[in-house]
Amino acid sequence: MKKILIILFLLSTLMLSGKMEIIEQNAEQILLRISVDEYSLNEFNEFTELSFPDWNFTLDVGAPNLPVKKINIGVPPDGDIEVNIVSTKITTKNILKPVSPVPGIVESGKTHDYIYNIDPQKYIESNQNFILKNKPYIFRRFNTASVIFSPVIYHSESNEVEICEEIVLEIRISGSIDTREFKPDKVENIYKDFLVNYDQARFWRENIIPEISKVPFEKSDFWYRIETEENGLYQIGRNELEQLPEFYDINDLRLFTMYREVVDVETLAYNFKLTEIPLFIENGTVYFTKERLDDDRLNLNENNIFWLTFGYDDISLPERIKHTPLINNANPVLDFERKIIVNSKNSRNGLDGVIIYPEAGVFDSQSQQLADLHYELNFELKSQADIFDEYAGGSEDPVAIKNYLEETYSNNPTLFYCVLMGSGTRNWGDEEKNKIITYALSSNLNTADDNFCIFTGSNLPSLAMGRIPAKNESEMDFYIDRITSYIQDPTPGFWRNKVLILPDDENKGGGYEGFGYNHGFNHSARAQETGEALNEEIYVKKVMAFEYGFDVFQNKPDARNAMIDVINDGCLVWYYIGHGNDDVLGDEDYFRGSQHMGLLHNIDHLPLFIAASCSVGEFDKLSFDCIAEKLVLHEDGGSIASIAAIGSCSGNQNTDLIKYFLESLLNDITLHTIGYSLLDAKISLGSIYGNSKQYHIL
Template sequence: MKRTVSTLIILAFALGAFAHIQVQSTIGNQINIAFQLNDYNIATENGFATIKIDGMEHPMQSGAALLPFMELKVGLPLSGSISWSIQNKSEEQITLPQRLLPVPTMWEEEGMSRMSYIIDDALYSQMPSDYATVMEPDAFRGLRYVSLRIHPFIYDGQNGLTILKNATFNIQIEGDIHYRGQPEPDELSELMLSQFINPQQAKSWQSHSRQTINHAPFAAADYWLRIETDKKGLHKLSYQQLNALPLADIDPRTFRLFGTGGDLLSYTVQNPGPVFQEIDIWVQGEEDGHFDSGDAIIFYAEMRDEVNKNRELIGPATALNPYSKNNVYWLTFGGDFANPPSRIQDLTTPATWQNTITSQTMNARIEEENHRREQWGSEWYMSKLFGNTTADYQYPIRLDNPDNTKDITLTIRLRQEIGRSDLWHSIHVFVNDVEIAPPSGSTSFRWLGSDTYIFQRKSDSFVHGDNTIRIRVNRTEPDNLLLDYISVDYTQTLRLPEEQYLIQTPYIAGSQDLRINVNGSLGNREIYRLDGFTGLNRVHPQTEAQSFWFAASTRSDSRYIIAESRHFHSPASVSLANPTDLTLDNRQLDHIIIAPQEYITQAQSLASMYDDFYNLSVKVVDQADIINQFNGGHPDPVALRQYLRHVYYHHQAPRLKGVTLNGLGTFDWRNHSRQSTPKNKLMAFQIGETTSDDFFAMMSSSSYPELVIGRYPVRTASELDNMLSNYRNYVQNPQGGWWRNSMVFLGDDLYNGSQTDYETIHTQQAESAANSVNPSIHTDRIFAWEYEYDEYQNKPGARDDMVAAINEGRLVWYYVGHGNADSIGSEDYFNGATDMGRFNNPDRLPFFMVPSCKVSQFDHWGFDSLGQKVVMLNNLGAIASLGATRMSNAYSNHDLMLKVLDNLANKRNYLGYSIMAGKLGTSALSNNSFYVLLGDPTLRVIPPERDSLLNITSPEGNPTLQSRQLVNYQGSLASYTGSATAETRVLDSRTFYNLDMTTRVSQPGKTIFRGDVSTLDGDYEAAFIVPDDITNGETGTIVTYIWDEQAKRDYINYLYPVATSDQAVAAENLAPPEIELFLGSFDYREGDTVPTKTTLLARISDDNGINITGSPGHNILLVLDNSIQPISVTKYFSYQQDSHTAGILRYPLNNLSEGPHSVQLIAFDNFNLPAVASTSFMAKKSSGLSIDRLLIYPNPMQDEARFTFILSQDSQLDIGIYTVSGKRIRHIKTNGRQGFNQIPWDGKDHNGHRLANNTYFLKIKATSGSQSVEARERIVIYK
């Protein structure tokens, strides 16, 4: 192990490999592990010490010390656990030059993510004091495990650091290791097993316990009415409202009503979900067996908008359900049910009772969802109390029969709008114009900063009926406050109103007989006891002069409601439904596609592609059908997970592996913003402040997704058509080429906007990511650090180089750095608002990987994220994106993305699998959940199949590539047996350099040879000459690429590393290169007229090959019209097939001005001997298809002639030879090229006879698309 210490003020480059773990033995319940800490580096950055080591993870908690650690997963038997001990340890104590760097605090300023390094002393004092920590046991697809976190660095919170250099860890598994489960091997279980240190043991312990997933038994009846209610209380269903049913054929005694209560569903993964319960009803008139026009159904309905129904929300309590207001009930009749229909029963009045109730605890609350403070989370605010001067804000609130002898408590929740944290706030609060006294010693209620302020005070100024709450905000400067809600807790005297009256009894453990006294005349009202939301029973009262009482056995969930028929509510809607029973189909499924009804047809098309392309068993499911069956019709994203869990646990094996979500969704599903409805297609799953599609895919644990998952983030059918077309084209009709073996990496620069902290992390992470992929893959490395700012403090040069690479074609587009929802980098490397038109990459769509903040925040109604925008273009942009929905941690981002890249690029796994592998291989669970795949999870974004069956030989017998050396190479493509043309590229050693004293980066080596080579049964051999411009190094690469057009697959043959040397071998150089110049075609002649858009063609040859390294002073240069700024055109040269001495340069000349032009080309051979060639020509703008300068030579002719002419476009040619009488005697069909053309004629007719002396006519017709043009000329034959 090597350790270095640097006290420079910038982060030092990480050295060496990562900490090494080797399992020495697994015997019974004992596992022995050898630990070896490899090279690490300690440096200082912005006044902090930092530890740099590859292959370890980093903590996430802001303010904690950034201590690297690693996690090992240990498989467990049922109810198992582990203990550990350490032996043979070697450790070292050092003193750090400064305290350790803290985990950065992420925040946002001026629309861009920011990092601040602020130590939390409490967290620094809680650093791990032992070399290992056992985490909580968990499970994944039936595999139980526990993580052992190893801490090689023990930190005292100040300057002391103890380093574990090597040790032996002894792990003991507690539990029944002889237990044998029922292993169900599948690729995802095997993926998790690959993370375990005891995979064989863990595999034998795999076991799934059957999970109960509650759902509606829709198959039990043929007819179902869906009933929505928007009020709380007793409801009446009339004969007219049920006329969609065949009432004449129904025995009303078989009516049944069902519901789930409408509570927000629990986020707990292992939860059976809501029970679809039958509800007690009163069917008026059912006794005669007929449901007549005067008959009705009476039932009690809840509302979703109550605080106690939404307590599952993480955050402040709210009365408003985030997904819907109305409760949903289901009415049916007959059917196949085990129990008789539930009806209201009469209760017996108890003779005695334990307590008498004369009042109840009440809450009056005003709350609306009108305004947002943050762009995520469940918090909405009712009002803006904004202003620069003191102002009053009034709110009415009603209290019914408050008991003023008891405490009445007013609660107001306020929070400062995002802004200053040093601002003092001051308010006065009045109830019915009576001020609530401020605290002793203060003239007002005051608080500091932007945290939530809860005002809670008692007041005796409330009255029965309407009250006014007035809030006075005292201001001497701008102070913007947001009001969440106003709540009043009071005791209500029981007094009967002129409406339904609900009485909430106090909490009772078990049950008690209670007497309840109510003031007021009962009249024709009836009293019912409610138990939960299903039980409804009639209570018999005892009346007195101006009051009445009743007594009944009362439970903790019992309430009482008093009403008469005229008070009954009517449902908000009643409709005949035809719910699908999804549980009837239990066939084996690999994949589920969930879509809203409007996308079902397109989803079925996608399912067909899954079947055709990957032989997947797929089911398309309507989101509404899931919500109906797994949550009683109440929208809730947990319902979608419950359905997926049902399929996972109850369908035939092999178990479900993946899910695709078709449609966009926002966290404003109820459209409080008045803008979100167009984007609310497929629900977004938000827990607390985090939106993640991973939450849908958790089957048994909240740690990791257990299904691969991706989302098509579309809001219109046309957007979905674009994405489906891109998917089909990418999979079914891929375009071969080197782009599939190339990636572009862009690292953010040193400074983030106006921040002055010196950030090298993104540059180093870009270098690290590029280094992590197989060396046969070409990597463009764009370090924004190296580019100049423009006048707007942007770096357009970095953007242009990145976009140029994307448009040329790259398999992966990778950006690491700061970002926001619509752009990457404060320097505007790519902006979704202005740069989408820069894409010009049809059929070469990259996978966009973005370890940055918020780039895929798809769930906000007010904007589209960059991660969405790039994947929704028609055959442009990206094929998919992987980005964060929220602010994310730079260190954890990098840990995740390295794992994803490894699985995608090196192991060639499909997207969903690669992303899951990245998440399973890292422990930053909350940060990982931010990252969502916008695109299809089944996509194979993989480089060509590769092998290293490639060898080199030289006359000198030296494996090093030396200057002027003739090198022969031979290769064999292991998986390809065809005979297509391959292309070989030979690269010099990588260039390593320092951006500052310690930040070391690299660039790929220069191309020293690029040429086509013939293959036979996958074998090939060829040669190249090493140029003088080669450098000394050990990282040269030779790569041969082949595209099998028939199979639509590609292959790579490579050799790495290859040593390179500028030490020349003896070789002769007798002459400079030979150069021939052409415009448009090789039939070009000096002085020809060509279109203003043409191609420069150059045949270049030399016995020692052509220098294509692009080295300074030795580029192939083009000088147009004697310009003093030559153009480097080196990359446009490629050797001819099987040649290392001659090749063709093709360079497009676009937008030439009309008139005369000259071209000069300078090229060097590999020994750097130059040659120059030039030509002159006329450029003429063509408004359409034309044939110019038609000539016949010779004319008169004897036996043979040539027809020469210039075409403005590539065309199909129809050539006829005619006699003077107009008879066609020869017909020639061929193709013509833009520019100069020459067609030979042998002087014969179509029968092969030579023509006699005479005059004939030539007619040439050129056709291009819908355009055609003709030209004629006379021919004289004279022998």
């Protein structure tokens, strides 16, 4: 019988969509044949929809919705690929209606809806090449080059489509192909699925040493945190200096701060840089000048925090102000406090994961309990407060956590898991729900915990991320007790072999959607497809919403009751497919977090809850807890963990991700964790990662 492994929780020919066959392969060349053997073109309303089962589709709203496949090739550290088309088999078809656009997603009724609007410019500029080569990037020490195969070229002016039913590619690999020492990783199977030439590329891995700036706490035993306010001259006077030990030498003092530096002028991505601030010393008082260092384009508050030290392990001389400042105008510092250095050298090796808790005294004991529970894994525990100090000079900034994780991974190539201990919101502040900071790359993009582990030179996450959305000690204690009981005192029974799937009906706004078997809104078909993909030893119970009638409020309480009965009786996985938002599954109110939690009495049969739906996992709202959060903290049952999207996301891409995830989790003869299987799915479906990134483990 199956049991979800809870740590994030411990719950030669390659087949893709169609067929991809390696005809010949050596270290310098791959000859690849890709066959597109199943597709259809269907007229639906005013558009022609392209049906390519198991293919990914583009995500550019308003552009033609065309199938794509990403092919990843491992290359040497200094290498790249050259791609040549050897042969093609192309069919040309004329269509009466334009190819349907990638839909936009808007709020509609209780949930969301698709809006199909053609962007004329994007149709004119639609890709006219079957093959596109991307720049190399890095994924977990693999230098990776990728090829995007687009089997359909659409000519919008003539309403003509060219379909490449077969293509043979010659891929030449450049660079130093000499083999290097091969050290197996615990997640080798992910790489085997990810890279076409894994058997060769595994010998080309290299450890990338990132250029990460931080406060060098390891160079001295004495550090003092200084807070300031507006720009100007400041003084560190007798009251502050008396806190230093008697043996310090005032002429040995140094002062440091960190500032944000733009590293990408287009996105305004930034990183932190360390700088030493010159001092002026006179009559036992220390003076320094605070001035604007951050780039004004960032629209962020500059760092008001400085770090004073002595006994600094460096042969260079301390920086000094070369002119005499107007010391009579000096401002007093706002705060002066010694920092006790804890585990600052980050010297542990062989780590499997890190657990980040808010600060000393907040979730630190529970973090140790979680690490002890997974005794087979080697965890480092680190406080967010220490990370902010060391990697952002004291600024509360998510880039600090990213830099900490990137450096830790560089020192520990086996690192795979990261657990964030505490809730967080997009409105970071002192509120109870803000325990671990969230990370959105810009103000118009959704929060994504994956952003913490998309390291320099990569566009994919390198770690399996998870967050325990507890707001206070009581909730965290409850969750740790729950997961401990699940692992150490499991409830036996057939329920551990049962998967519940509830697909939304195809009713929307009084009409019907999802015509055609492969349409993203044919939720019933996606449920059937997922059930057929699972191991035959798994009993799949489907509650088909279309089989149930409406009440006077256009809801389906009988479908809800049927679903609740299965959950309370016990199931390993509870999977919903369809429309949703942070409080409701479906316009038909199959489940509403604010009303129906009391119907769940399954404390001894906790499932993994999954929603292939918009916003069911929107955990970053300050004033509201989403369904995914509520389920893992429901006292009388709920779920052992939740996987759901934080924002709007796309039908087929959602179900493709979860189908791959469930196959990895339940079908593989090797038991995998939830974190492993979700990262496996995100990486393997890399061409739709922009959609997969929405999904979090709570």
